[in-house]
Amino acid sequence: MNNTLSQIQIFLFILFPAIIMAQENERFRTSFYFGVREIAKDSMPDKNNIDFMNYIHTGSGSFDEQYAGIGMQFKLNRQWEFEVKVSVLSDLVPSHFDLNSTLLFSKYLGLNLGLFTYPVYIENYNFYHINNTTGYIGDINSNFRQRIIHEWGIKSGASFKLDQKRFHGLLNANVGMTSFSRFNESIAQKKNNANLRREFRYATHFSRALFFNPEIEAGFDCFKLGNAMFGAQFKANLFFTRQAIDYTRTVYYWTEEMPEKQRIKSPEHSFLKYDADLGFYCRF
Amino acid sequence: MVKKVLVLIVAVSILRIISGCGDCPDDPVYFEFDGLSISNLDNSGAWSQVATSDTMFNEAVAFGISITGYIGPERFKSSLLNSSGFSSCYAFGSECPEILKPLHQLTAINITTLFPIDSATPANSHVSNLFVASDASYGNLYQSLTSLIEDIKDKTYSDISEEAFNIYLKSKVLNDKARFIISMRLDNDSIISDTTNTIYIKTGK
Numbered sequence: 380m381n382n383t384l385s386q387i388q389i390f391l392f393i394l395f396p397a398i399i400m401a402q403e404n405e406r407f408r409t410s411f412y413f414g415v416r417e418i419a420k421d422s423m424p425d426k427n428n429i430d431f432m433n434y435i436h437t438g439s440g441s442f443d444e445q446y447a448g449i450g451m452q453f454k455l456n457r458q459w460e461f462e463v464k465v466s467v468l469s470d471l472v473p474s475h476f477d478l479n480s481t482l483l484f485s486k487y488l489g490l491n492l493g494l495f496t497y498p499v500y501i502e503n504y505n506f507y508h509i510n511n512t513t514g515y516i517g518d519i520n521s522n523f524r525q526r527i528i529h530e531w532g533i534k535s536g537a538s539f540k541l542d543q544k545r546f547h548g549l550l551n552a553n554v555g556m557t558s559f560s561r562f563n564e565s566i567a568q569k570k571n572n573a574n575l576r577r578e579f580r581y582a583t584h585f586s587r588a589l590f591f592n593p594e595i596e597a598g599f600d601c602f603k604l605g606n607a608m609f610g611a612q613f614k615a616n617l618f619f620t621r622q623a624i625d626y627t628r629t630v631y632y633w634t635e636e637m638p639e640k641q642r643i644k645s646p647e648h649s650f651l652k653y654d655a656d657l658g659f660y661c662r663f
Numbered sequence: 664m665v666k667k668v669l670v671l672i673v674a675v676s677i678l679r680i681i682s683g684c685g686d687c688p689d690d691p692v693y694f695e696f697d698g699l700s701i702s703n704l705d706n707s708g709a710w711s712q713v714a715t716s717d718t719m720f721n722e723a724v725a726f727g728i729s730i731t732g733y734i735g736p737e738r739f740k741s742s743l744l745n746s747s748g749f750s751s752c753y754a755f756g757s758e759c760p761e762i763l764k765p766l767h768q769l770t771a772i773n774i775t776t777l778f779p780i781d782s783a784t785p786a787n788s789h790v791s792n793l794f795v796a797s798d799a800s801y802g803n804l805y806q807s808l809t810s811l812i813e814d815i816k817d818k819t820y821s822d823i824s825e826e827a828f829n830i831y832l833k834s835k836v837l838n839d840k841a842r843f844i845i846s847m848r849l850d851n852d853s854i855i856s857d858t859t860n861t862i863y864i865k866t867g868k
Contacts, residue, residue, distance in 0.1 A: 519709050519803060567803030572707045572867035573722035574795075574831040578803050633795050633833060634805050 407663055408452035410612055414656020416444040416468075418499065421649045429507040431583065431624040432648040436500035436525075444468060446475065448656070458483050466497075474498040474529070481538050489538035491551050497652075498527045499559070508566045508579065515568040515577075526564070532557030534592055545610075549596040558585040559624055576633065583626040588647070590620035598660060607663040618652040687759035693766045694732040694824040699847060699857040702727040704829055707867075711829055717860050720867040724832040724841055726859055732765060732824035760821035767849040769815050769826070772796075772808045777842040777858075780834050790832075790843070798828040805831060836864050 418437050423430060438444060448466030455461065459482060466475035479493035502525035509517030518524075534555030541548040565580045594616040601610045623645040630639045704725035705714035711725055719725070774791045776784060784790060795805035798814075806814070808830070815826060830845075841864055846856040 516709050569709055572720040574706055574725060576804055631804055634807055
C-alpha cells in the first residue's frame with residue numbers, strides 16, 4: 380500500500396510540473412495498450428545458502444503474464460518531451476511505472492532519461508529449506524509462499540526518432556542501474572521428535588546491477604477527429620541484466636537470544652524481461 | 664433553601680448515575696494464585712499438544728503448566744468513586760469481561776529433576792535454566808523462563824483467573840525416566856508446587 384502511494388506521488392510529482400509548464404503549442408499524446416510480458420533467468424543449484432533469484436516466477440515461457448496500461452506524453456517544446464506510463468498486471472494493481480524525459484538535439488536524435496519500477500513475483504522459496512534440511516520440519520508454515528518485489532531502476536540512453544508522414548518510429552538504447560526492493564522473510568523449523576526450534580530470518584539488501592534496455596516503438600496515424608489524431612501503436616522492450624539478491628541471514632535457536640548473523644552475497648543470475656504490446660493513441 | 668438542597672442532591676445523583684453507567688469497568692478484581700497443574704505434552708510434531716501418555720521422546724520432554732487462582736475477599740477492593748453512592752451500573756454489563764489481576768505476582772519458576780538427565784545433571788539438580796517456555800500468543804520460537812515471568816508481570820486476565828504456558832526441556836534425556844518438581848514463587852514468598860508424572864523416555868529417530 381505504501382509502495383503504491385509513493386508511486387502515485389512520484390507520478391504526480393513528475394506530471395504536474397510538466398502540465399504547469401505547458402505552452403500554447405503543447406502537444407499531448409495519450410495511449411492505451413495491452414501486452415504480454417515474459418521473464419527469463421538462469422537457475423543455479425542450491426548451495427549452502429538460499430538464493431532468492433532461483434525462486435523468481437518466470438512463467439511457462441509462453442507469455443503467461445498480460446498487462447494493460449496507459450501512457451501520457453507531453454511535448455513541452457521542440458526539445459523536451461515527457462512521458463508517464465502506468466501498467467497493471469492481472470491483479471489490477473497499478474504497480475508498473477515508467478517515467479521518461481527526452482531531450483532532443485535534432486529532429487532524429489535525443490537523450491533519454493528516466494526511472495521505472497515493475498513488480499516481480501517470487502514464490503516457493505521455502506522449498507529451499509524443505510528440500511535441503513534433514514531431521515527438521517522444513518517449514519512450519521505450510522502456506523503457499525509468494526511475495527511481490529519491485530525492480531527499481533534509473534536509465535539513460537540515446538533516443539532515435541523518425542516521423543515520416545503518418546508513421547512514427549522511436550528507438551531507445553538505454554543503460555542504467557537497477558535493484559530489487561528490499562524485503563524480509565522468515566522460515567521457522569522444528570526438529571523432528573524434539574523440542575528444538577530454529578528460525579531463519581532474511582533481510583535483503585539493495586543489490587545494484589547494470590542493465591541494458593533497448594526499446595522500440597512504432598505508431599501509425601489512422602484518422603483525425605476534430606483536432607485529435609488517432610492511431611495504432613506497437614511497443615516492445617527488452618531488459619537485460621545480471622543480478623543478485625544479497626541478504627543478511629539471522630538464525631535463532633530456541634529463543635530470540637544470541638542469534639547467529641551472517642551477510643550472504645548471492646551469485647549473479649542472468650535476468651531477462653521482455654514486454655510487447657499493441658494499442659492505440661490519441662494525439663492532440 | 665430545602666429546594667436548593669434537593670436540586671443539589673438530584674444533580675449529584677445524576678452525575679453519579681452517569682459516571683456509573685458508562686464503559687466497562689477498568690478497575691481489576693484481584694485474585695490469588697493458589698493452584699498448579701501439570702499436563703504432559705506431545706511435542707514430536709510441529710506444534711505441541713496435550714498428551715495422555717507418560718512416554719516422551721528423549722529430546723521432546725515438555726509440559727503444560729496451568730497456575731490457577733481464586734478470587735477472595737479482595738475481589739471487592741475498588742476505587743472510592745465507584746464504591747460510593749449508587750453501585751456502578753453498566754448498560755452493556757453482560758458484555759463486559761471481568762478484569763482480573765493477581766494480588767501477588769509470579770517472581771520465579773524453579774524446576775528440580777528427580778532423575779539424572781545426563782552425566783552433567785544428576786538427580787535433585789536445579790534445571791530451570793535447561794527449560795524454555797512458550798504461551799499461545801508467542802511466535803515460532805520459545806522464550807526463556809525469565810522472559811516469560813517478565814511478560815506475566817502486571818498481566819491482567821479476562822474472566823478466568825488462570826495463567827497457562829508450556830515448558831520444554833532443551834537437553835536430551837539420557838536416562839530412561841524423567842520426573843520434575845516444578846515450583847512457582849510469588850512476590851509474597853509463597854510457593855506453589857507440583858510434581859510431574861514419571862515420564863518414560865523413548866529414543867527419537
